[in-house]
Amino acid sequence: MRLLNRSAGRLSRHRRGPLAGLVVLVLGLLLTGGLYAALAPAQADTDADQEALVQEGRELFLIGCAFCHGQNGEGVLTQGGSQYGPALTDVGAAAVDFQVGTGRMPMAQPGAQAPRKEVVYTKDEIAALSAYVASLGTGPAIPDADLYDTDKPGDLNGDGKQDDEDKVLLVARGSQIFLANCTACHNFEGSGGAMPRGGFAPKIRGVDPKHIYEAMLTGPQSMDTFSDGNIPPEDKKAVIAYIEALEETPGYSGFTFGGLGPVSDGIIVWVGGIGILVGFAVWIAAHTTRSSKQKDEAAA
Missing domain, CATH: 1.10.760 (Cytochrome Bc1 Complex; Chain D, domain 2)
Known part of the structure; x- marks a missing residue:
């Protein structure tokens, strides 16, 4: 017992020694x-x-x-x-x-x-x-896939899950943002359009969602830059969801003409048809006059 006490005392003295802290640190x-x-x-x-x-x-x-x-x-x-x-x-x-x-x-x-x-x-x-x-x-x-994956719209209706109703709400939000920020250049259905100084806004339907997100993030060519401070990531996803919905929307006219509908078809057909009829009428009048002159010269 005394031996154990002596050993413990020696160990205690060594722990209190100047080198103990250095050993512990090492x-x-x-x-x-x-x-x-x-x-x-x-x-x-x-x-x-x-x-x-x-x-x-x-x-x-x-x-x-x-x-x-x-x-x-x-x-x-x-x-x-x-x-x-x-x-x-x-x-x-x-x-x-x-x-x-x-x-x-x-x-x-x-x-x-x-x-x-x-x-x-x-x-x-x-x-x-x-x-x-x-x-x-x-x-x-380069954005992560979750930022532009419209199959994960988020819990927009607050029911604790992501479903088709959330996807509809995402598309509705995207339509408002798109109409306010993008239609002036890309047309209201994403068909694109002419820009000043030889530029143009390209058609954005059928474009990879990642590239649409990157275009909003970086502002290529004449496009404005929409940083996350201007349009948050969830709103960028909403815009992409709206563009994808445009691709699934059927055309209600024979010709697209930028998605202007049946009225544009009627105008094109009317103007084109009238032009053809006027041209045909002018041709008939000129041909009839030439024939009459030839008959008068033969009779003389």
Whole structure:
């Protein structure tokens, strides 16, 4: 018993010694380092993968984009001082995913507006280019699928679930936002229209929901930028739901004519029909006059 008491006393004295705190600190650091080493490799691998993706994107950028946008995305000016290719330092990954993912970039030649065309790059290459441009500065990231998935409208009616009634409410909200902010350029049914200085608002029916979301987020070409502060993400989803509803709406006329309905058909047929009849009447009158002159000359 005395031996145990003596051992306990020695241990107690050592705990109170000047080196006890240092030993505890070293043990704590070793334990923390061991736990970090066990958990950190996944994060390290992620960072390495991201760096490799950025490097791949830079190589693609130097080949296909640097001629217009500069080797570091700083933009290129012509000798006259006009912008040949804009700077990409703060456009973000979403802008690249939209422009390249819809085939608008790379452009065949500079113009008032980049039209949509066949996509040149693969999905992996687009992801690499987006990662590289995102590394050049700030800017919106590529949106998550949940932000534009209209099959998940949210609990808009407050019944604790997401159902068809919520989808109807989402479309109704989207129609109000679309009519207030988008119809001036894209037509009330999304058929597009002409813009000043050679630009145009493209048709947006049948467009991938992700690209519609990215267009609102980044404001490509002549389009205004609708940040999340202007139009919140849930309202952007509502606009997409309304555009998808437009695609399912049947046309109530023989010709679309921008969705103007049967009245436009009547006007086109009336004007065209009257024009044809007037032209035919003029032809008959001219032909009759020529025939009468020939008969009078023969009789003389």
